[in-house]
Amino acid sequence: MENLTTKYLGLTLKSPLIISSSRLTSTIGQLKEAEDNGAGAVVLKSLFEEQINYHIHSISSSHGYPEADDYLSNYIHANSVESYLELIRKAKKNLSIPVIPSINCYTSRGWTGFAKNMAEAGADALEINVFFMPTDRKKSSAYSEKLYLELIENLKKSVKIPLVLKIGFRFSNILFMIDQFYNRGIEGVVMFNRFYEPDIDINKMEVIPAEIFSQENERRYVLRWIGMASAQDIKIDISASTGVHSGQDAIKYLLAGADTVQVCSVLYNKGIPFIKTMNQQISDWMASKKFKNIDDFRGKLNYLNYEKPTVFERTQFMKYFSSFE
Numbered sequence: 001m002e003n004l005t006t007k008y009l010g011l012t013l014k015s016p017l018i019i020s021s022s023r024l025t026s027t028i029g030q031l032k033e034a035e036d037n038g039a040g041a042v043v044l045k046s047l048f049e050e051q052i053n054y055h056i057h058s059i060s061s062s063h064g065y066p067e068a069d070d071y072l073s074n075y076i077h078a079n080s081v082e083s084y085l086e087l088i089r090k091a092k093k094n095l096s097i098p099v100i101p102s103i104n105c106y107t108s109r110g111w112t113g114f115a116k117n118m119a120e121a122g123a124d125a126l127e128i129n130v131f132f133m134p135t136d137r138k139k140s141s142a143y144s145e146k147l148y149l150e151l152i153e154n155l156k157k158s159v160k161i162p163l164v165l166k167i168g169f170r171f172s173n174i175l176f177m178i179d180q181f182y183n184r185g186i187e188g189v190v191m192f193n194r195f196y197e198p199d200i201d202i203n204k205m206e207v208i209p210a211e212i213f214s215q216e217n218e219r220r221y222v223l224r225w226i227g228m229a230s231a232q233d234i235k236i237d238i239s240a241s242t243g244v245h246s247g248q249d250a251i252k253y254l255l256a257g258a259d260t261v262q263v264c265s266v267l268y269n270k271g272i273p274f275i276k277t278m279n280q281q282i283s284d285w286m287a288s289k290k291f292k293n294i295d296d297f298r299g300k301l302n303y304l305n306y307e308k309p310t311v312f313e314r315t316q317f318m319k320y321f322s323s324f325e
């Protein structure tokens with residue numbers, strides 16, 4: 001096996017493959033299985049701000065005593081948070097690979113105290129899964145962008161461990177936003193989250209969830225921006241996410257400049273031990289190309305290093321349209 005060691009957020013990982021946040025990283029058994037099969041790190045399932053609020057509301061509406069509502073809200077809040085902190089503590093006790101908890105948030109205030117508790121429970125870094133859904137047509141994109149910056153400023157006041165933002169790609173200028181995150185002390189970005197999306201069942205006449213798991217061809221939305229973000233003159237770490245179904249897929253993101261590569265859907269389909277196969281695929285490819293270390297090829301085909309960088313800029317199929325006509 002070639003040397004797959006890599007650096008991420010100042011941590012040393014024995015593989016660039018990270019199991020991304022989902023139910024696959026919610027028990028000690030799964031986390032141990034991830035480590036035993038060669039995962040470089042694990043991102044725990046997210047603690048959802050929404051989920052906690054939902055529980056509080058559903059119980060609150062079942063009776064009419066405000067004091068009891070307060071008591072129950074506090075109880076549920078404390079217990080959701082406490083069981084999550086316990087998962088972090090146990091993971092740190094049982095694993096030697098980095099453990100990165102995750103918070104899913106939809107407001108920039110109120111919950112930043114959780115983050116401090118997670119750091120105290122032993123988290124090596126913290127991933128913030130963040131998306132402010134723009135549903136109000138009277139609010140500009142500048143308003144939404146400001147929420148991200150407020151969130152970072154609030155978090156940075158209470159958390160000292162490395163912070164990673166897991167973002168979506170729907171920004172007017174992603175590179176500008178990454179620059180803003182970096183300038184405010186964010187150590188890493190996950191590019192990109194893959195959101196829950198609606199679909200329509202035309203027979204049942206219902207709105208249903210779209211496909212939950214990714215396809216390999218979804219990488220096409222991500223590769224361009226990793227190739228361009230990794231070529232900037234700022235040192236923010238990049239973790240690739242979406243559409244990695246094999247070691248070969250991971251290599252593409254590393255060549256585009258990612259520091260690490262997160263994996264989720266394929267492990268739902270093939271099981272956590274598939275990480276071992278993916279590490280082997282990366283190693284075999286490195287041997288075939290005579291690369292000894294990940295740094296020997298990381299970013300080799302990004303916007304800065306590739307001889308024809310304009311391929312990252314092209315968005316229109318001009319050449320193909322003309323050849324099809």
Ligand SMILES: Cc1cc2nc3c(=O)[nH]c(=O)nc-3n(C[C@H](O)[C@H](O)[C@H](O)COP(=O)(O)O)c2cc1C
Pocket residue numbers: 020021022023045046102104129166192193194212213214215241242243244262263264265266
């Ligand atoms: C069933 C399922 C649950 C997920 N839960 C979370 C979550 O709790 N927090 C989070 O940040 N991402 C969550 N994700 C997103 C994944 O971590 C990942 O970013 C996304 O699936 C894209 O990676 P993939 O193409 O390897 O699946 C979830 C994905 C799936 C399929």
